[in-house]
Amino acid sequence: MLSGELSERPPDHAARWWLLSSVVWLTIVDLFGMTLAIEFVSPDAFAGIPFLEFGRIRPMHVNGVILAWLTMMYFGALFYMLPRLVGTPGMWSERLGVWTAIAWNVMFALAVVALATGHNQGKEYGELIWPLDIAVLVIWLANIFNILMTVSIRTIRPLYVTVWWFIASPLWLAADYAIGNVVWNPGDIWGSRSGMLGGSLQDGMLNWWYAHNLFGLWLTPMLIALTYYLVPRITNTPLYSYSLSLVSFWGMAFFYTGVGDHHLLQTPTPAWLKTVATLSSISLMIPVFAFTINILGTMKGNWEKFFTNLPLRFTMTAFVFYFLVNVQGAFQAVQPFNQMTHFTNFVVAHAHLALLGGFTILGMGAVDYCVAQIYRRPLWSRTLSEWQYWLVTIGFTGFFSALTMAGFIQGQSWSAGIPEVNVLPLLHPWFIARAVFGAMIVLSGIVQMVNIFLTVRGDTATRLAARVEHASGRPPAVAGSSGAT
Amino acid sequence: MTPLMSSIGAMIAFAAVVFIVVLLPVQTFNPKASADWAPLSNAALAGRQVFLSNGCVYCHSGFSRPQDVRAGLYYLYPKVSLPGDFYGTDQVPNVLGTERTGPDLTNEGGFHPDDWHFAHFYDPRYVDPFSLMPSFRYLSDDQVRDLTAFVQERSGKTGLLRYAGMLYAKHVDIAAQAYKPPPTGFQGAQRTNEQAQEQGTPADVIGGNILPQPDVVNLNEADRSYWLANDPLPLTTANLLRGKEIFRERCIACHGSLGDGDGPAAKFMSPPPADFTDHDDQCCGADTSPGDFYYRVLRGFPGTAMENFGTRLSVDDIWRVVMFLKTIPNGTLKSSRIPTPKDYIQWVPQDDLKAYIKAHPIEDMAPFTERQLPSDPFMVEAERMFPGMAPGDTILVPNVGRISLDTASAGIADIYMKLLNTAWDEARARGENLPPDSQKNILPDPIGVGS
Numbered sequence: 001m002l003s004g005e006l007s008e009r010p011p012d013h014a015a016r017w018w019l020l021s022s023v024v025w026l027t028i029v030d031l032f033g034m035t036l037a038i039e040f041v042s043p044d045a046f047a048g049i050p051f052l053e054f055g056r057i058r059p060m061h062v063n064g065v066i067l068a069w070l071t072m073m074y075f076g077a078l079f080y081m082l083p084r085l086v087g088t089p090g091m092w093s094e095r096l097g098v099w100t101a102i103a104w105n106v107m108f109a110l111a112v113v114a115l116a117t118g119h120n121q122g123k124e125y126g127e128l129i130w131p132l133d134i135a136v137l138v139i140w141l142a143n144i145f146n147i148l149m150t151v152s153i154r155t156i157r158p159l160y161v162t163v164w165w166f167i168a169s170p171l172w173l174a175a176d177y178a179i180g181n182v183v184w185n186p187g188d189i190w191g192s193r194s195g196m197l198g199g200s201l202q203d204g205m206l207n208w209w210y211a212h213n214l215f216g217l218w219l220t221p222m223l224i225a226l227t228y229y230l231v232p233r234i235t236n237t238p239l240y241s242y243s244l245s246l247v248s249f250w251g252m253a254f255f256y257t258g259v260g261d262h263h264l265l266q267t268p269t270p271a272w273l274k275t276v277a278t279l280s281s282i283s284l285m286i287p288v289f290a291f292t293i294n295i296l297g298t299m300k301g302n303w304e305k306f307f308t309n310l311p312l313r314f315t316m317t318a319f320v321f322y323f324l325v326n327v328q329g330a331f332q333a334v335q336p337f338n339q340m341t342h343f344t345n346f347v348v349a350h351a352h353l354a355l356l357g358g359f360t361i362l363g364m365g366a367v368d369y370c371v372a373q374i375y376r377r378p379l380w381s382r383t384l385s386e387w388q389y390w391l392v393t394i395g396f397t398g399f400f401s402a403l404t405m406a407g408f409i410q411g412q413s414w415s416a417g418i419p420e421v422n423v424l425p426l427l428h429p430w431f432i433a434r435a436v437f438g439a440m441i442v443l444s445g446i447v448q449m450v451n452i453f454l455t456v457r458g459d460t461a462t463r464l465a466a467r468v469e470h471a472s473g474r475p476p477a478v479a480g481s482s483g484a485t
Numbered sequence: 486m487t488p489l490m491s492s493i494g495a496m497i498a499f500a501a502v503v504f505i506v507v508l509l510p511v512q513t514f515n516p517k518a519s520a521d522w523a524p525l526s527n528a529a530l531a532g533r534q535v536f537l538s539n540g541c542v543y544c545h546s547g548f549s550r551p552q553d554v555r556a557g558l559y560y561l562y563p564k565v566s567l568p569g570d571f572y573g574t575d576q577v578p579n580v581l582g583t584e585r586t587g588p589d590l591t592n593e594g595g596f597h598p599d600d601w602h603f604a605h606f607y608d609p610r611y612v613d614p615f616s617l618m619p620s621f622r623y624l625s626d627d628q629v630r631d632l633t634a635f636v637q638e639r640s641g642k643t644g645l646l647r648y649a650g651m652l653y654a655k656h657v658d659i660a661a662q663a664y665k666p667p668p669t670g671f672q673g674a675q676r677t678n679e680q681a682q683e684q685g686t687p688a689d690v691i692g693g694n695i696l697p698q699p700d701v702v703n704l705n706e707a708d709r710s711y712w713l714a715n716d717p718l719p720l721t722t723a724n725l726l727r728g729k730e731i732f733r734e735r736c737i738a739c740h741g742s743l744g745d746g747d748g749p750a751a752k753f754m755s756p757p758p759a760d761f762t763d764h765d766d767q768c769c770g771a772d773t774s775p776g777d778f779y780y781r782v783l784r785g786f787p788g789t790a791m792e793n794f795g796t797r798l799s800v801d802d803i804w805r806v807v808m809f810l811k812t813i814p815n816g817t818l819k820s821s822r823i824p825t826p827k828d829y830i831q832w833v834p835q836d837d838l839k840a841y842i843k844a845h846p847i848e849d850m851a852p853f854t855e856r857q858l859p860s861d862p863f864m865v866e867a868e869r870m871f872p873g874m875a876p877g878d879t880i881l882v883p884n885v886g887r888i889s890l891d892t893a894s895a896g897i898a899d900i901y902m903k904l905l906n907t908a909w910d911e912a913r914a915r916g917e918n919l920p921p922d923s924q925k926n927i928l929p930d931p932i933g934v935g936s
Contacts, residue, residue: 048609056540121578123579153486159486159488161492164495168492172496191534193534197511199515202515205514215919249486257499264581266550266552268548270510341586363852420585424616457736
């Protein structure tokens, strides 16, 4: 079906499975989030239904965003990019990549069932019960093995920056996950007394070190890796600086690993650890600025593509939000700021600035880019892609602003001695705004899902032909796609 | 960089930091149990699992910060959490939390009686119309009893002390008013409000009390200086309207939309919520002066589900709602009705109350400037439960006997010791790593006594 030239391209079996699964999960986890937003506005909306209770949906949303949507998207992009970067005819084992994708989907479907029925390890961000922790690690290690083997059979000897992260980041996460979930201490494997340390505060310190490194050692490095791939690739420009890449890599490794305790700045835990966390959080600006300068340097002279190329627009939008979240995070980790923001919706806004504004918007661009490349055809509809972009960008900006306002109201009110329950009516309008903007984000995910699956179904050839004719000679968006029939 | 550098090198960097921020603190930071620490009973530990598996920690943090106390949220945050408060394996996994959509629960133990919690878990809007908490009506009776035990026992010894005081006061209230004990779990949901209000005949004037039985207990549960206090605000339509608004915002879930004590939460509670519709009670009741009402809204009604609203309502607003209460028998709660000064029922102390007050003058209490918190924590709690009782006063309560501050304090100490011993015995049987027995014998230190 494909021409000879194209058949040499990596088959991308694994990438397809991971990417297409992630797109479906995005909508599912968005709907979990939407349920939560509705419950903030109308707490009796689903009253008495155990699996829709706030405290059960929330870990489904949080774990789903991290493990189902973002992780599957990242591995999909990794399986697409890695062979192209190291010059192999595909992953070391595409088949293994497909099986791990299937296993991962099954794992998370079971996780949803477990959380919905109240089987919960009881640690924030580490809610999955012990058997599922083991499943996560086994699948994860299989992927690491696949990645390392692919690197070992590479034909391009020097490793591009992105590949550094592709090697290091899954390794870090595997170690983080195993240590953070204390997997060597199974305990009550179906319930909340598994995977824990002997003392409550030790457990807390480990919990937050682990939780923050889900972002620090996996989600953020992978954002950097993908950005280092997408920006030079789409703009057809070499990366601005090799040295800055080194600064960003080692800076992340040393500074990000130690920030977790900034979640516990006001707990009765050792002060020296809080100092380490605060200093690490501020020092994080070093690798972040290195990365920022590197990407801006690469973008120099290429900004017109920001307006014409959608994956690049997603990537650079995410890049801006990512930069902001780091600056914000550094401030939040400083005691006086933390005293006003901690426990408020300011933190929820901050978390969404990273996971929604940063990683998710990047992920949307990455999925759109990779799927178009893998299937050698432009997306089914550029208009839908534009809708997807503006829905998520406007939706997120409104969502973030509403929660930040809610956070200010909470912080100021509490410090004036107004108890939580009296503050709730003041938050109500902001919670309504959050739900409305949140609905735009859900819609954006659905638009992407529709667009991607219509693209995959292969309708685009005839549509494209018609469009090319209509546009009187304007070339199709993806070079070589006319080869697909 | 080479693959080796990106894998092994990266892991070495990771391991170096993990050594500093994970291994060091986990291995070196192991605080001893604080003086206030207490273990959890089996029921409370089971309740902790319910707490975790339903994600309560996502809205309720589990440590109290210095600024929480400084900000004056002292009803819920009377003490700052210390490292030793988190001692022991029954407090793992941690419930430190990251959000306060609802209040911090570190010091919640004993602030509400069990029947308040059962109604609250069944439908949080029953007891707090502003609440955003989900309904937990899908929990079984056992689960919600365990969960309530956890909430009551999680606050260490000071929490157990408050809880003991609450249990003691409820025992006295129920006996004095001849109510049945409150239903446990969600069994209240099966009752009708009529069943909840079923009452035997309270003893009348007994034991030289001058006043009928319930009135005596009720008066002793309010500070003596409020017994004859009048509303200091001018009687205006504006004040009454504001009072009505507050009543409709905060009070109708228990006291009913018509103020007759027939709100949806009433079926869970014993004693049931007060009925404000009786004209005679409003004009001439012994324990219904504006001051008595004000005190109960400000500080709560010991042993009942009536909370303190002192942190949530301004002083003016409490007086306004009290002013409005005095118009309810004239139908002012109807939605289109604007309460006017004409609706106000002037409260007038009757002869029996005057006689009682003469026999129990405010001079019996130590003058305000000379008052000191007793050094005995159980006496502190007894005085909190019976702030109207002077040293040497006694009340005869059917089924309870003659109570004074001394017997109340002994009764509270008894309940406290039972709670603490049960928790210790059960924790020991579970094989928890308990601190030395000397820790158990340290008495609780309610706010301000030891410091």
